[in-house]
Amino acid sequence: MPRLKKSLEANKIDFRESFASLKFIPRFFKEIRKVNPTLFYANVTGRIINAILPVIMLWLGKLIIDEVVLQISAEAKDLDRLWVLVAMEFGLAILSDLLSRGISLSDALLGDQYSISTSVKIIKKTSELNLAQLEDSEFYDKLERARQQTTGRVGLMSNILTQGEDIIVIISLLIGVVAFEPWLIILLVVSIIPTIINEIKFSGTSYSLARSWTQERRELDYLRYAGASDVTAKEVKLFGLSEYLADRFKGLSDKYYLQSKKLAKQRAGWGSFFNMIGTAAYYSAYVFIIFRTVAGVFSLGDLTFLSGSFNRLRSKLQGFFTRFTQITESALYLQDYFEFLDLSFIDRKSEDSFPLPEKIQKGFEFIDVGFKYPKSDKWVVRNINFELRAGEKLAFVGENGAGKTTLIKLLLQFYEPTEGEILLDGIAINKYNQSEYQQYFGVIFQDFVKFELTLRENIAMGEISEIENQERLDSAAEKSLAREVITDLPLGYNQPLGKRFKNGKDLSGGQWQKIAIARAYMKDAEVLILDEPTSALDARAETEAFQRFIQLTEGKTAVIISHRFSTVRIADRIMVLKDGSVLEIGTHRELMENELLYAELFNLQAAGYQ
Numbered sequence: 041m042p043r044l045k046k047s048l049e050a051n052k053i054d055f056r057e058s059f060a061s062l063k064f065i066p067r068f069f070k071e072i073r074k075v076n077p078t079l080f081y082a083n084v085t086g087r088i089i090n091a092i093l094p095v096i097m098l099w100l101g102k103l104i105i106d107e108v109v110l111q112i113s114a115e116a117k118d119l120d121r122l123w124v125l126v127a128m129e130f131g132l133a134i135l136s137d138l139l140s141r142g143i144s145l146s147d148a149l150l151g152d153q154y155s156i157s158t159s160v161k162i163i164k165k166t167s168e169l170n171l172a173q174l175e176d177s178e179f180y181d182k183l184e185r186a187r188q189q190t191t192g193r194v195g196l197m198s199n200i201l202t203q204g205e206d207i208i209v210i211i212s213l214l215i216g217v218v219a220f221e222p223w224l225i226i227l228l229v230v231s232i233i234p235t236i237i238n239e240i241k242f243s244g245t246s247y248s249l250a251r252s253w254t255q256e257r258r259e260l261d262y263l264r265y266a267g268a269s270d271v272t273a274k275e276v277k278l279f280g281l282s283e284y285l286a287d288r289f290k291g292l293s294d295k296y297y298l299q300s301k302k303l304a305k306q307r308a309g310w311g312s313f314f315n316m317i318g319t320a321a322y323y324s325a326y327v328f329i330i331f332r333t334v335a336g337v338f339s340l341g342d343l344t345f346l347s348g349s350f351n352r353l354r355s356k357l358q359g360f361f362t363r364f365t366q367i368t369e370s371a372l373y374l375q376d377y378f379e380f381l382d383l384s385f386i387d388r389k390s391e392d393s394f395p396l397p398e399k400i401q402k403g404f405e406f407i408d409v410g411f412k413y414p415k416s417d418k419w420v421v422r423n424i425n426f427e428l429r430a431g432e433k434l435a436f437v438g439e440n441g442a443g444k445t446t447l448i449k450l451l452l453q454f455y456e457p458t459e460g461e462i463l464l465d466g467i468a469i470n471k472y473n474q475s476e477y478q479q480y481f482g483v484i485f486q487d488f489v490k491f492e493l494t495l496r497e498n499i500a501m502g503e504i505s506e507i508e509n510q511e512r513l514d515s516a517a518e519k520s521l522a523r524e525v526i527t528d529l530p531l532g533y534n535q536p537l538g539k540r541f542k543n544g545k546d547l548s549g550g551q552w553q554k555i556a557i558a559r560a561y562m563k564d565a566e567v568l569i570l571d572e573p574t575s576a577l578d579a580r581a582e583t584e585a586f587q588r589f590i591q592l593t594e595g596k597t598a599v600i601i602s603h604r605f606s607t608v609r610i611a612d613r614i615m616v617l618k619d620g621s622v623l624e625i626g627t628h629r630e631l632m633e634n635e636l637l638y639a640e641l642f643n644l645q646a647a648g649y650q
């Protein structure tokens with residue numbers, strides 16, 4: 041537990057910091073207004089009208105009672121004025137109810153629209169960021185906090201609007217009370233000071249707790265997923281992991297529960313204590329008003345008006361301060377959200393970057409490239425020198441962890457080399473506009489995404505603007521051998537894939553790979569990169585897929601990563617990596633003559649097939 045206490049302390053947000061986060065509120069409201077201006081202004085207008093109704097109704101109540109008292113003692117009763125007053129109060133009560141319902145409805149609608157728009161913004165922003173940011177755990181915490189608080193932000197919107205509404209109610213009630221008896225203000229102040237003290241005391245603590253637990257909450261989410269998802273179900277069952285995962289989840293959750301329970305208990309305890317003081321002040325005011333009424337200074341109507349106003353003022357003011365703390369706490373989440381949206385990413389503007397060549401002339405060149413992943417001291421690759429010539433098919437070979445995928449990530453500018461540089465036609469690749477440069481490539485990674493969408497979408501993801509171009513989809517499917525997968529599926533191109541949704545059909549590993557390769561063919565890319573895309577295909581399908589690939593991409597530059605030497609040998613040249621360095625590079629024949637690692641591994645695999 042001391043670790044938790046410490047992290048809570050470290051994350052303790054003081055009142056000043058919560059206060060500072062309020063500066064994000066104007067931006068927040070600008071975003072909400074943009075989502076639906078008409079609804080937004082209707083909401084604000086409704087609230088303003090609703091805010092002045094309480095004081096008018098209390099005043100009418102006073103007039104009604106005074107009129108009743110008058111009529112009791114009158115000889116000739118004239119109830120006309122009384123009925124007019126009652127009818128007016130009745131009308132206002134109906135109006136107030138309608139307004140409140142309208143406000144709740146528009147809050148909900150605005151909230152829904154706003155959370156859709158923030159989710160879209162978060163998705164778009166995530167895609168703008170570079171891989172180094174995406175793979176950073178601190179970034180994930182920020183993303184998590186930005187994403188998680190969607191519903192909180194909706195609550196924040198109505199809280200702020202209600203706060204504005206209550207300020208008007210408070211001012212109008214204050215005017216009423218001061219006009220009658222300015223002394224009551226002193227008692228009012230006394231009655232709400234305890235609430236203010238309580239709120240200052242606890243401000244920011246729940247946020248601090250939630251914030252200090254961001255990492256653990258991610259872990260909890262992961263454990264929930266690992267313990268209860270179709271992807272992990274097979275192994276969880278087979279290895280009997282369910283209890284272990286459930287215990288681990290429970291252990292961590294209980295710690296969080298205990299922390300929040302302690303906080304909630306403290307808050308409730310102090311809250312009741314301070315509230316008692318406030319109630320005592322209210323009753324002192326009540327006694328004071330009763331004395332004045334008995335003494336004949338106030339009428340019975342005045343008594344109801346004043347005690348009603350005082351009571352309302354007290355609860356509104358209390359609500360105001362409690363809500364203020366809630367607002368400052370939620371505004372801290374707002375800070376996370378806007379900080380996430382404002383994260384900058386490195387992309388050179390097109391004005392100060394070189395235009396990309398229409399057609400690659402010379403090719404790519406790695407010069408003394410070395411790389412360490414961010415926050416790591418280990419050289420993953422070093423002293424890398426090689427050329428990827430225009431139109432060439434180059435294969436990367438090497439043991440697991442040798443650095444093959446890392447070289448691809450560097451080539452794609454997902455990361456900047458730590459030392460050395462990579463050139464395209466003699467110019468450093470980071471001199472080109474990054475997003476245009478990345479459009480140059482068609483890539484299938486070994487952990488390509490199996491989108492749980494339709495088969496059509498899965499193929500079209502390679503060039504999504506062409507999703508309706510049936511001819512292009514057919515041709516991509518034909519080239520990648522995915523055609524037979526499609527004809528086997530009952531809904532063809534419109535078949536939802538994966539098990540998550542209704543009618544979804546899952547595919548075998550090899551079938552998924554064929555779909556992924558079709559995705560690469562969809563894009564008419566200058567450079568194609570296939571990072572072990574055929575590992576799940578059977579030997580015949582793999583050879584066929586590669587032979588096709590070589591024919592179909594005639595004249596295009598390509599990099600192929602594979603652990604199967606029967607595939608690798610088809611490439612123009614082969615580069616062998618060992619422990620992050622280039623061990624040898626050349627044609628199949630040259631490398632066989634070298635009699636180094638390539639020849640050894642080739643012979644080993646060939647022997648295995650005999």
Ligand SMILES: Nc1ncnc2c1ncn2[C@@H]1O[C@H](COP(=O)(O)OP(=O)(O)OP(=O)(O)O)[C@@H](O)[C@H]1O
Pocket residue numbers: 175413416420438439440441442443444445446447
């Ligand atoms: N995002 C990352 N952060 C830190 N280290 C990483 C990251 N990705 C990979 N590494 C490390 O870099 C080294 C090289 O990994 P890489 O994926 O390039 O190997 P590979 O040759 O493609 O391996 P495989 O054949 O298993 O796919 C490994 O030691 C790995 O642990």
